[in-house]
Amino acid sequence: MKTGAFVLLIMGALVGFAVPVHAAELHVVTTTSDLASITGAIGGSRIEVVSLSKGYQNPHFVDAKPSYLLVMRKADLLVAVGMELEVGWLPALLQQCRNPKLLTPAHYLDASATAKILEKPTYQVTRALGDVHPFGNPHYWLDPENGRAIARAVEAKLVELDPDGRSAYEANLSAFESRLSLKEAEWRSSMGPYAGTKVITYHNSWPNFLDYFGLVAAGYVEPRPGIPPSPSHTLDIINLITAQQVPVILVEPYFDTKTPDFIASKTGAKVLTFYPSVGGVPDIEDYIDLFDHDIKLLTAALGGGR
Amino acid sequence: MRRSLSILAFTAGLLAFAGPSSRVGFPPAPAACAQEAPPAEPAQPPVPPGAAPQQASNILNPNLSLVGNMAAYAGNDPALSDRAFEFLEAEIGLQAAIDPFSRADVFIAVSGEGVEVEEATVTWLALPASLGLRAGKFRSSFGKFNRTHPPETPFLDRPKAAERLFGEEGLASVGLSASYLSPTPFYLNIDLEATTNWDEAPLFGEETESGEIEAGGGRSDLGYLARLSAYHDFTEETNIFYGLSWAHGVHDPGAKLASDAWGADATVRWKDPRRAIYRSFTWQTEAYYARRSEVGDDTDVRGGFSYVEYQFARRWRTGLRGDYIEEPIERGTLAYLTFWPSEFSALSVQGLYSRGPEDRDDLSALLKLTFNIGPHGAHPF
Numbered sequence: 106m107k108t109g110a111f112v113l114l115i116m117g118a119l120v121g122f123a124v125p126v127h128a129a130e131l132h133v134v135t136t137t138s139d140l141a142s143i144t145g146a147i148g149g150s151r152i153e154v155v156s157l158s159k160g161y162q163n164p165h166f167v168d169a170k171p172s173y174l175l176v177m178r179k180a181d182l183l184v185a186v187g188m189e190l191e192v193g194w195l196p197a198l199l200q201q202c203r204n205p206k207l208l209t210p211a212h213y214l215d216a217s218a219t220a221k222i223l224e225k226p227t228y229q230v231t232r233a234l235g236d237v238h239p240f241g242n243p244h245y246w247l248d249p250e251n252g253r254a255i256a257r258a259v260e261a262k263l264v265e266l267d268p269d270g271r272s273a274y275e276a277n278l279s280a281f282e283s284r285l286s287l288k289e290a291e292w293r294s295s296m297g298p299y300a301g302t303k304v305i306t307y308h309n310s311w312p313n314f315l316d317y318f319g320l321v322a323a324g325y326v327e328p329r330p331g332i333p334p335s336p337s338h339t340l341d342i343i344n345l346i347t348a349q350q351v352p353v354i355l356v357e358p359y360f361d362t363k364t365p366d367f368i369a370s371k372t373g374a375k376v377l378t379f380y381p382s383v384g385g386v387p388d389i390e391d392y393i394d395l396f397d398h399d400i401k402l403l404t405a406a407l408g409g410g411r
Numbered sequence: 412m413r414r415s416l417s418i419l420a421f422t423a424g425l426l427a428f429a430g431p432s433s434r435v436g437f438p439p440a441p442a443a444c445a446q447e448a449p450p451a452e453p454a455q456p457p458v459p460p461g462a463a464p465q466q467a468s469n470i471l472n473p474n475l476s477l478v479g480n481m482a483a484y485a486g487n488d489p490a491l492s493d494r495a496f497e498f499l500e501a502e503i504g505l506q507a508a509i510d511p512f513s514r515a516d517v518f519i520a521v522s523g524e525g526v527e528v529e530e531a532t533v534t535w536l537a538l539p540a541s542l543g544l545r546a547g548k549f550r551s552s553f554g555k556f557n558r559t560h561p562p563e564t565p566f567l568d569r570p571k572a573a574e575r576l577f578g579e580e581g582l583a584s585v586g587l588s589a590s591y592l593s594p595t596p597f598y599l600n601i602d603l604e605a606t607t608n609w610d611e612a613p614l615f616g617e618e619t620e621s622g623e624i625e626a627g628g629g630r631s632d633l634g635y636l637a638r639l640s641a642y643h644d645f646t647e648e649t650n651i652f653y654g655l656s657w658a659h660g661v662h663d664p665g666a667k668l669a670s671d672a673w674g675a676d677a678t679v680r681w682k683d684p685r686r687a688i689y690r691s692f693t694w695q696t697e698a699y700y701a702r703r704s705e706v707g708d709d710t711d712v713r714g715g716f717s718y719v720e721y722q723f724a725r726r727w728r729t730g731l732r733g734d735y736i737e738e739p740i741e742r743g744t745l746a747y748l749t750f751w752p753s754e755f756s757a758l759s760v761q762g763l764y765s766r767g768p769e770d771r772d773d774l775s776a777l778l779k780l781t782f783n784i785g786p787h788g789a790h791p792f
Contacts, residue, residue, distance in 0.1 A: 159647075162684045170650065171598040171642040178541065178592065192787045200514075203592050205537035209511075232755060232784070332753060333725050359685055361725075 129153035130267045134180040136191050137164055138383040139246045140216055140255065142392040144184055146281045147259045151270045157198075160384030163359040165236070165331070169194040177202035180212075182266060184259065187215035188222065188243035214262045217243070220251040223312045235329025247381060248313035249289050252392055256281050288393050292400050293318070299407050305342060305374065306355040307365060310381050314399075323351050326364055334364040346372040353406050355379040358386075375406045473507035473515070476785025480562035486775030488765055491568065498522070502529060502562060504785070512537050518560065529560065530583070543590040551582040551609070552590075552602040552638045553656045554676040554697045556716075565720055567761050567779040571734040571743050572714030576672060576701050578612045582658065584634055598642035608634045608660045614670050614701050615660040634660035647684060653677040662703060672701040691722040712738045718745075726751045739768035756782040 133154040135141040141156035148154060155176050158167045164186065177183065177198060185191055199207060206212040222241035230239045245251045260278040264271045300319035304311075307326040315322055324345050328338035345351065346368065354365045354376045365376045379399055383389055389398050480499040484491050500522040508514045514536060518529040532547035550558050556573060561580070568574070573581060586606025593599040609615040615634065640654030656674040661667070675698050682691040698715035714736035722728045727750060734743035743766070749759035761777040 159684055163687055166687050167684075168680075168682065168687070170644065171600075171652065172644050172650075174592065175596070175598060189787070200534070200536065201543070201592075203538075203541040203543060208536060232753075235753075359687065361686075361689060 130270060131181045131263065132179050133182045133184060134177050135184040136167075136195060137186055137246075139252075139392055139395070140184045140186065140259075142383045142390075142395075143252060143256050143281075144259050144263075146391070147256055147274055147277045148263055148270075149273060149277050151267060151273055152263065156384075160380070160382035160389065161358050161386075162382075163357070164190055164382070165193060167191070167194045169197045171201075173198050174202045177207065178204050180204060180207060182212050182214060182262065183207045184214045184216055184262075186243055186246065187217035188240045188245070189238045190243035211265070214258060216255045216258060217245060219254045219258050220245045221248060221254070221313070223316060224309075235327070236331030242309065242312050244310040244381060245313050247311060248317045249285060249292070249396060250317065251313060253282060253285055256285075284393065288396065292396055295400055295404050296320075299404070302407060303349055303351045304353050304355055305346060305351055305368075306379075307357055307360045310357055311355060311379075323349055326354065326356070326360075326368070339364055339368060343368055343371045346374050353377055353403070355403075357381055377402055377406055379403075471507075473505045474786045476504040476506075476783065478502040478504070478560070478562045479780075479782045481780040482567050483778035484775060485777075486763075486773065488763065488773035488775040490765065490767075490773070491763075491775055491777075500562070502560060509533065529580075541592040541594065543592070545588040546586070548585045549583065549588060551584065551604060551606065551634075551636050551658065552588070553577070553582050553636060553658050553672065554674045554699075555640075555652065555654065555678055555695065556676070556697055557581045562781045565718070565728070565730055565747065565749065565759070566732065566745060567759070567777045568745065568763060570697075570716035570718075570732065571741050571765070572699055572716055572736040573697075575736050575741070576612070576614045576699060576712065576714065577609070580611060582609050582612055584609050586633070598640075600640050602636070602638040602640070604634075604636040606634045606636070608632050609658075612660075614672060614703065615662050617662060632661045634658065649679070649681045651677060651679050668704045668706070670701065670703045672699060674699050689722070689725050693720045694718070710738060712736065741768060742766045755784070756780075 129150070129152050131148065131152040133144055133148065133152050135144055135154060135156045137158050138156045138160040141154050144152070145154045157173050157176065158164055183199075185195060217240075222245055225241035226237060226239060230237050246255065256278055260274050263274045267274075296318040301321065303321045303323040304315065305324050305326065306315075306322055309322070309325055309327075309330050311322065314320075324342050326334050326339075326342060328335050346354075351372075351374055354368060354374050356362055356365050356376055356378055358378050358380055362376060362378070368374065369376045379402065380386060380389055380395065383392055383395050385395075386398070389395050479501050482492070482497045482499050483495060484493075484497070485495070500520040503519045503521065505517045505519075506515065512535060514534050515532070516534065517531040519531075520527045520529045528548055530547070530549050532545045532549050535544045538544055550560075552558060556564070556570070557577065561569070569579065569581070584606035586604060588602060588604040588606075590600055590602045593601065636656065636658045638654055638656040640652065642650065642652045644650045654674075654676050656672075656676070658672045658674075660670055662670045676696065678693065678695040680691070680693050694717070696715065696717040699713070701712045701714075703710040703712070714734075716732055716734045718730055718732035720728055720730035727748070729748045730746070732743075732745040734741070734745070744764045745761055747759050747761040749757050751757045757780070759779040761779060763773075763775045763777060765773040765775075767773065
């Protein structure tokens with residue numbers, strides 16, 4: 106008995122010795138870089154956070170690479186966008202990662218739970234409509250207020266999993282929120298003059314962004330979500346842009362700009378590569394940068410006149 | 412009490428109406444989230460007072476999906492169907508968590524030949540020490556290709572080596588499968604399986620005079636399988652998945668005659684994540700060596716296949732496959748062009764050239780149509 110305790114003590118000491126001083130309290134995996142940015146801002150040095158997908162990837166189409174399993178295997182928490190954004194790849198990873206913890210609500214945070222979700226279908230959803238998400242539009246993180254909701258949900262979850270870090274997490278959250286509030290005022294004043302402006306977007310990724318800044322989606326380059334452009338629909342969009350004087354076409358970086366460029370050449374609308382996620386280009390380092398970048402791009406395009 | 416029950420039922424009904432849970436086999440976590448969704452509006456339930464409590468919710472029904480696989484044949488290859496059109500199968504999938512500890516995945520194939528359970532497994536998820544455990548009927552982990560359900564392979568036919576050794580459906584049987592994900596810094600997985608000797612696999616059975624395969628093996632004759640597989644990312648775009656497999660069974664239990672198969676497989680993929688939906692490349696090769704013990708002398712067979720597939724536009728893929736198998740020697744080449752209107756259906760035009768044992772040349776034109784309805788399944792990797 107005594108020997109057992111001694112061995113345990115030695116082992117404990119060894120383990121303690123093996124762990125570096127700066128070891129993170131929690132290993133967090135997020136499905137997207139935006140969630141990683143927000144989670145990292147709240148967790149600070151107490152957590153280690155890894156995003157499975159990169160900011161320049163189409164989050165609907167991420168390959169379930171076996172190397173992701175190794176990251177997920179040691180995770181204490183998985184933060185996902187939810188709303189079926191990751192339905193093509195996350196379930197397969199969850200089933201194979203040998204980390205049964207992540208299958209329990211305590212270690213799985215669906216970030217959409219407290220966010221403002223738009224376009225919840227009030228009709229019978231069928232695939233005839235394309236890739237319509239039956240629970241609503243999953244690109245909700247593009248509303249900065251939803252960024253705040255996500256940050257609060259993450260903070261609550263981190264406190265739940267690591268109560269010792271409560272004060273650190275609370276302080277980080279309040280720092281994040283005040284930085285966000287400051288920035289929101291700045292963004293609103295830059296975007297204010299353009300309220301009511303109509304835009305065309307490639308995929309229906311931007312309802313929350315447009316809603317927040319009072320912009321209007323006049324149409325989409327895709328005839329149906331997830332269905333590539335067709336000649337007749339492209340013609341409709343050209344006519345629509347001409348009739349309604351739509352100044353810009355916003356294209357997510359992972360889509361081909363061939364059709365948008367063609368539409369632009371026929372109408373004079375400007376094509377903007379619009380980034381929906383952190384890390385889409387290297388200078389979008391965090392969630393705040395994401396809006397900075399996009400708003401700078403958009404105001405420059407709109408302010409420059411047609 | 413009854414009122415709150417009916418409110419619950421109504422809320423659940425609303426949730427169910429909001430659409431089928433598209434998560435094929437999504438784990439319990441999101442389901443729990445769904446339960447937590449606040450019943451925002453104090454809606455007046457349209458249930459007459461005194462109604463008997465209804466079934467609580469459709470949301471607990473298993474995910475139901477169906478994959479259809481249809482074929483058309485032209486040409487003179489006697490190895491293929493002699494009909495012009497054939498509906499190969501409708502594969503019905505039923506998937507759900509059983510309880511917090513396990514999930515069930517059942518695939519039933521309905522075809523002209525009848526109804527067959529393709530796969531039906533219970534998988535225990537909450538196991539310690541990086542272990543995975545499955546029981547039921549499943550496709551054996553021999554190589555990578557064998558695990559893929561026929562409608563989901565790029566080909567209408569099966570590679571000649573796979574078909575001649577493992578049968579028209581591939582290796583599948585009933586038993587137990589354990590897997591272990593090693594703690595190495597790269598992905599390294601070990602699968603061990605013990606099943607009833609493989610029915611319908613020519614390597615593990617005796618061909619009767621009518622051409623049917625009679626399964627070898629009785630209660631004490633099991634099929635054993637081991638597989639070691641690994642994965643590496645070379646770059647963000649390029650990766651390799653490779654493995655070694657071994658299967659051991661009997662083909663004549665009376666005479667205690669065993670069959671063994673060894674396999675090596677490698678799959679190289681390229682896909683730029685920035686252009687993931689437009690361009691991709693896959694190269695898969697599987698090589699087999701099989702030995703069938705016979706009274707007197709053993710039969711050794713080598714065979715394999717290799718294919719490349721290139722996605723050159725969002726909805727278009729083209730591929731080329733080469734086949735080789737011995738005893739007797741047979742070679743084949745398959746070329747195909749596949750159009751994917753969406754990720755839920757595909758129409759493939761395929762040309763197959765076979766050179767059989769009697770130096771006979773066969774040329775066939777094939778058409779494969781597959782479609783998938785039901786919740787969104789996982790993209791295959």
